[in-house]
Amino acid sequence: MNRKLFATFFVVVAGVVAFAAWSLIPHAESGVKSGLTVFCAAGLKKPVEASAQQYRQEFGVEVALQYGATGTLLSQLQVAKQGDIFIATDDGSLADARNLKLIGEYVAIAVQHPVIAVKSGNPKGIRSLSDLTRADVRLAIANPGSASISKVSRMLLGTQWDGIAAKAAVMKPTVTEIAMDMQIGAVDAAIVWDSTVPQFKGLEAVELPEFTKHRENASAAVLVACKRPEEALKFARYLAAPDKGGKIFRMHGFQLAATARQP
Numbered sequence: 681m682n683r684k685l686f687a688t689f690f691v692v693v694a695g696v697v698a699f700a701a702w703s704l705i706p707h708a709e710s711g712v713k714s715g716l717t718v719f720c721a722a723g724l725k726k727p728v729e730a731s732a733q734q735y736r737q738e739f740g741v742e743v744a745l746q747y748g749a750t751g752t753l754l755s756q757l758q759v760a761k762q763g764d765i766f767i768a769t770d771d772g773s774l775a776d777a778r779n780l781k782l783i784g785e786y787v788a789i790a791v792q793h794p795v796i797a798v799k800s801g802n803p804k805g806i807r808s809l810s811d812l813t814r815a816d817v818r819l820a821i822a823n824p825g826s827a828s829i830s831k832v833s834r835m836l837l838g839t840q841w842d843g844i845a846a847k848a849a850v851m852k853p854t855v856t857e858i859a860m861d862m863q864i865g866a867v868d869a870a871i872v873w874d875s876t877v878p879q880f881k882g883l884e885a886v887e888l889p890e891f892t893k894h895r896e897n898a899s900a901a902v903l904v905a906c907k908r909p910e911e912a913l914k915f916a917r918y919l920a921a922p923d924k925g926g927k928i929f930r931m932h933g934f935q936l937a938a939t940a941r942q943p
Contacts, residue, residue, distance in 0.1 A: 765901065791895045
């Protein structure tokens with residue numbers, strides 16, 4: 681393939697990738713009031729969705745929500761360079777977005793840390809990290825290449841992570857997917873956020889010393905590409921407000937960043 685042909689091929693591929701990312705962003709229909717487009721980590725879907733609906737009722741602003749694994753959303757944002765708000769589940773992903781010059785001002789909404797999710801009553805008697813490697817325990821983890829929960833867990837566990845990951849019977853792109861596997865009984869244990877557990881019936885959390893003192897902020901950041909930064913920041917602050925979105929987050933089992941206690 682000569683250089684000219686290769687260059688043409690590269691431009692076409694880049695265009696296809698950019699269009700694909702752009703097409704993932706919800707766009708307002710003709711005649712509908714322009715609103716906000718929010719890229720939200722999957723683990724925060726339930727409270728953010730409910731908050732967006734309440735915000736729409738209060739202010740008449742449409743909020744289009746795009747969910748996915750945090751790492752996947754970051755990749756989309758780099759290509760699309762569109763949207764208004766990025767909601768991440770951990771501080772590291774927020775720092776990545778800042779280093780990539782994707783975000784400006786941000787607001788911390790809630791704090792969370794990793795736990796082991798088990799069925800109510802803990803029928804397998806899972807109490808420690810070593811229990812996850814037992815032959816009778818089917819473990820589920822999220823993909824550390826895309827999901828913040830596993831990226832953070834891998835950082836906290838260090839060399840122990842490899843043994844845990846190798847034992848995993850199931851690996852899914854997002855934390856909500858492995859929580860659903862837990863709920864239907866497809867697996868016996870899963871590494872999830874503490875805030876994930878109360879969102880799924882029939883689960884309980886097992887605290888581990890390797891995780892329990894760690895805290896990560898779930899935050900909403902205004903994207904540099906945002907055309908309505910004041911409105912975007914208003915919604916971000918709404919999510920964190922204790923009597924607005926914060927109230928909804930508490931109802932879903934989250935601890936608000938504004939009232940968080942040190943572990």
